[in-house]
Amino acid sequence: MQVAIVTGASSGIGQSTAVQIAKRGTGVILTYQENESGARDTVAAIEKEGGTAVALPLDVGRSDTFGAFREEVVAALxxxxxxxxxxxxxxxxxxxQAAAFGDTTEEMFDTLMRVLLKGPYFLTQTLLPLLADGGAxxxxxxxxARWSGLEPGYSAYGAMKGGLVVLTRYMAKEFSPRGIRVNSVSPGSTRTRIADNAFERYPEVIPALAAKTALGRLGEPDDVGLAIAALLADEGRWITAQDIEVSGGYNL
Incomplete structure (x- = not known):
């Protein structure tokens, strides 16, 4: 059985991705930070479909814990x-996290950097020896990080995500001798728990976002989870070094 690691899978896009991957017959190691109950829900959803999953705690903003996490992965495998x-x-x-350019503090900037860019960089580096040749x-x-989503207040967040897009290309280049494909997916506005459940707290913003989306609605986690699962699967076998926007045509 093939096995996937999905970070941040206790809710939203990560949860959907873990479930969609499992539906294709792949075992899943999923991670969570604070939302342990959500992680248990993800495991239960996978097991209900006949799949196998293990949930492990991980703070991607703390690269000093990645070595210990790798050992937990080894044990789970x-x-x-x-x-x-x-x-x-x-x-x-x-x-x-949104803030006007002039209001962005160094602390906010550094936290975003640790979680959104440094975390994926060094977590991938730590796990790469365990990733099978021909993986993804x-x-x-x-x-x-794209023209379509350029909105005031996201200069730091967008910069980190843009850095991750560039990192994706370098990973694809450097990992290609092992047959490992690397792509990125850029969601648009999606109904997740992002920004402390902003869509639940401010539902009045949803119609305006839907109006700016060509397909006429807010994105759902499964819209993105299905795309990620497809990229990992055989359907995506000839795709690498690409950033694919999954936004329903936001600002089209």
């Missing part, structure tokens, strides 16, 4: 799937 390697990595964990990686970026 051995004990659950009798394997020493895994096949797919989805660097999805993150958070959103998908990094979850954002259309905030």
């Amino acid at each position: 051995r004990d659950t799937w009798q394997r020493t390697t895994f096949d797919f990595l989805v660097n999805n964990a993150g958070f959103g 990686i998908v990094n979850t970026t954002s259309n905030a």
